[in-house]
Amino acid sequence: MSTNRVLIIDEMHLSIISLLESRGWLVDYRPDIGRSEILEILGAYVGMIIRSKTVIDRQLIEAGGALKFIGRAGAGLDQIDKEFLIERNISLFHAAEGNMDAVAEHAIGGLLAVLNKLSQADAEVRKGVWRREANRGVELQGKTVGIIGFGNMGSAFAKRLQGFDVQVLAYDKYKSGFGTSHVQEVSLNHVFEHADILSIHVPLTFETANFLDQSFFRQFHKPIFFINTARGELVSFDTLNWAFDQGILKGAVLDVLENEKFQTFTSEQQASFARLADRLQVVFSPHVAGWTVESYEKINQVLVQKISQEFNY
Template sequence: MKIAFLDAVHDSIKTSFVELGWDVQEWFDLSRDEIKEKLFELDGIILRSRIKMDSDFLQHAKKLQFIGRPGAGLENIDSDYCKHKGIKVFRSPEGNRDALAEHATGMLLMLFNNLKRADNEVREGKWRREENRGHELMGKTVGIIGYGYMGEAFAKRLAGFQVKLIAYDKYKSGFGDGVVKEVSLEELKLNADVISLHVPLTDETSGMVCEDFLRSLSHPIYLINTARGPVVQTRALIDALRSGKVLGACLDVFEQESSSFESVHETKKIMQELRDADSVVLSPHIAGWTHESKEKMAKFLIEKITAEFGSQ
């Protein structure tokens, strides 16, 4: 088996493959076109997000058996084409769900307690207690859209805060338990004080949180997005922040991100508007990005790939 690593990942993946006797190549510095010319050689690919795997690209992979991505999202991989061609696609959301859940919880607490502003003010020599009086999570209703690995992990973190947890998932049912109540999207919009997004980026979810979505909410809410940037239309969010329809937002991902997640496009100065907003907490797509999660994502990915191909 000849396997190419297109991005740097945890060393344990390469070590495991070498121990199986596989021919492991590191193609970190090759361009997309250069990789395309060599795809016919490969039985497997390991990548993060640097290279987009669309059908035009993958048609050159004549004997490819699998693609593995340590992480959750697969929007850079044409999964339908892979299924049609019998190419297995592996991911490992089990590995970073805990880190993402902790990060989202931390951002929410930071927002509710004005910690971003308070920290800056204390560093500037300002001591403003009343102006930084916060809100408690206890008693609030938190609505989770998308109840997969990430949504469920986030719910478990919040359960100890004595909040009411409700969740909606278009493609999953029967998940209600003692922690979370399964509801319709309409019921979630009606009751949630906080809405947290945990959906994959698809044609259906792209731009899901738009002007119409925000207008349909029954009362002002706080918004968390640790899923994918394009799920939220940034202009609609900024307008809702200004009008008071959204009281505050926690954003780890951005509509303006590059497909590799390594930078943002400074289009129309919209990112500056987010940076200037006092009621917004920002981070650079690092929810789920811990030392522990890097190792765990690799571990789960190794287990899945070797279970399928370890004897080859």
């Protein structure tokens, strides 16, 4: 076993290979490898680079007896047994900084689309329907935007809002002292009371799964537009439909869904998603907010830099 072999198990921008090799790592790029083969060969590697092909659980970690690090080419860490990695003294790196700008721009684009009814207007004009009054938009200027979660993604979104003359409120359960002249650090209740728009930027954990339930949305003092570019499991289809029916939601930007594999929908999910998909006030995208041409490569640069800083390659 070489002391500097790295296994890449997911498809990535090919720059990852040269970036690692230029720092002395021996790279095996195996994007088509399956879990059973990973388990068989992982013991020969000190590092593994992943996206989301397979769960990084105790079984897989134990198979990598020589592992010194795992690198996640992206932001989410919900499929990784982080506690067991700590127990085994295996470093974990991720690259949220690589796609935070992409996520922020996507959130802005989706918000402007839903405020201005662009999906509806585009579909109608393509059919030869010219309805101006029915497609009258709402301006972002002057609105109060609430952000929950002020890490890489939330702060990047707040930065992109600076040119729109809005009030930005931010709440983060695990951070404080981040307020600026543009961002007001507030309590969650303050967000509930004042927000016209809500954008979620929290990771998926046991604490946040289905965090956005009916009791959460009931606390808003006025109808809101909702943006979710974080994780779909934070809020169910049923809750979103309920919030629309109650008049709590005026529109939604959804880059993520509670279940993103349509073929595995339960009958209840099928029915609930169909209701959601019929709503013209919803703008969907297929979990691509952080998946731009630029971020695909920037993620590699961030990840390799972090690995190199710790292991001196």
